[in-house]
Amino acid sequence: MSTYHPRQIAISDYNYSLPEEQIAQFPLEERDQSKLLLYRNGRISDARFTDLPSALPPQSLLVFNDTKVVQARLRFQKATGGTIELFCLEPLEPVREVQQAMQQTFSVVWKCLVGNNKRWREGRLEMPLGPYPEDGALWAERLAPAEEGFAIHFTWSPGNQTFAEVLERAGLLPLPPYMNRDAEESDQERYQTIYAAEAGAVAAPTAGLHFTPAVMQEIEARGHEQAFVTLHVGAGTFKPVKSDVMEHHYMHGEQLSVSREFIERLLHHGNRPVIAVGTTSMRTLESLYWLGAGIYLGLLPGEEEELSLPQWFPYDVRTTISVQEALEALLYYLNSHKLTHLQANTHILIAPGYQFKICSGLVTNFHQPQSTLLLLVSALIGPSWQKVYRHALANNYRFLSYGDSSLLLP
Missing domain, CATH: 3.40.1780.10 (QueA-like)
Known part of the structure; x- marks a missing residue:
């Protein structure tokens, strides 16, 4: 030693x-x-x-x-035109084990980083999951501060999709901060x-x-x-x-x-x-x-x-x-x-x-x-x-x- x-x-x-x-x-x-x-x-x-x-x-x-x-970055457009970005860090409820959390349906609570938090005064954020109403939507509600982030309650419709499927449809690939660019199509594979x-x-x-x-x-x-x-x-x-x-x-x-x-x-x-x-x-x-x-x-x-x-x-x-x-x-x-x-x-x-x-x-x-x-x-x-x-x-x-x-x- x-x-x-x-x-x-x-x-x-x-x-x-x-x-x-x-x-x-x-x-x-x-x-x-x-x-x-x-x-x-x-x-x-x-x-x-x-x-x-x-x-x-x-x-x-x-x-x-x-x-x-996983496509852990979620970019919500506010009705007023501003953008709130949530970066999913780790699951909090109903389970804390990542692989189980990814298989949850209907709702989850995750610790997230919140970009533009000051602009998110109250209420739920909403993001459509496709071009048609029947494609459903994802909602995010801020619950409370968590260590280095916030507890965010996600719900979605149709509720029988897993959270992994929701992220696949709604999320963006989280490239490292030193890559000063958004993810491109090729990054999905590479x-x-x-x-x-x-x-x-x-x-x-x-x-x-x-x-x-x-x-x-x-x-x-x-x-x-x-x-x-x-x-x-x-x-x-x-x-x-x-x-x-x-x-x-x-x-x-x-x-x-x-x-x-x-x-x-x-x-x-x-x-x-x-x-x-x-x-x-x-x-x-x-x-x-x-x-x-x-x-x-x-x-x-x-x-x-x-x-x-x-x-x-x-x-x-x-x-x-x-x-x-x-x-x-x-x-x-x-x-x-x-x-x-x-x-x-x-x-x-x-x-x-x-x-x-x-x-x-x-x-x-x-x-x-x-x-x-x-x-x-x-x-x-x-x-x-x-x-x-x-x-x-x-x-x-x-x-x-x-x-x-x-x-x-x-």
């Missing part, structure tokens, strides 16, 4: 200058033609993403996040991974955007394995760190869902490499160890009976529990609760000083300065993150969501 505590990290130590022209505003024509920076044991080389299968350590298990981005399956994210797990069927077939042909977890990426992934030190930064929570079969597979994978495809997959994998350790030690779940991993748990809990023991504790928990899937909230902050338990490498894009995602990269490869980012900037790599990729093997 490291004595270094990330609470003391100064975010200003994780800054760099990112020119506007190196932020990718649109994807490349072909997903897998992006550049791939290879970092292996301190050495850097340049490749194409199609080279990834041959660059992986032998017998790797690649873990993908199969969350699907801002989703080809394996997206579980609706609930408000941002794409962007490391996965480079994968094509050909790349995934080549990964298998070279003797690697592939597996899927679900972590619904929240808007908090773009939340800037505003405090000088991390002690005062509240890490956003995200919902994860992992099958019993996946945990068993991880258990039997032994000491072979586990490569996370994206920071969200890495967050999920490392959370599994700490959730299992917390259950093993009797520290989790808390009084609320919901499994939730606190931000500083990995740094404050001293334990020598093995990965095998932690995963077996998760299986015991599933069996005793007669569950097929582990569902939990994770607030884990992976930052320098973190000791990795499951992941041995990472496929990831290039992240914003002074972000928690950059802290995660530094936790994995140490101060070499600066060398990697200098190389990427000097060699015209494209940055952020639609940008190029890297394979980081410490």
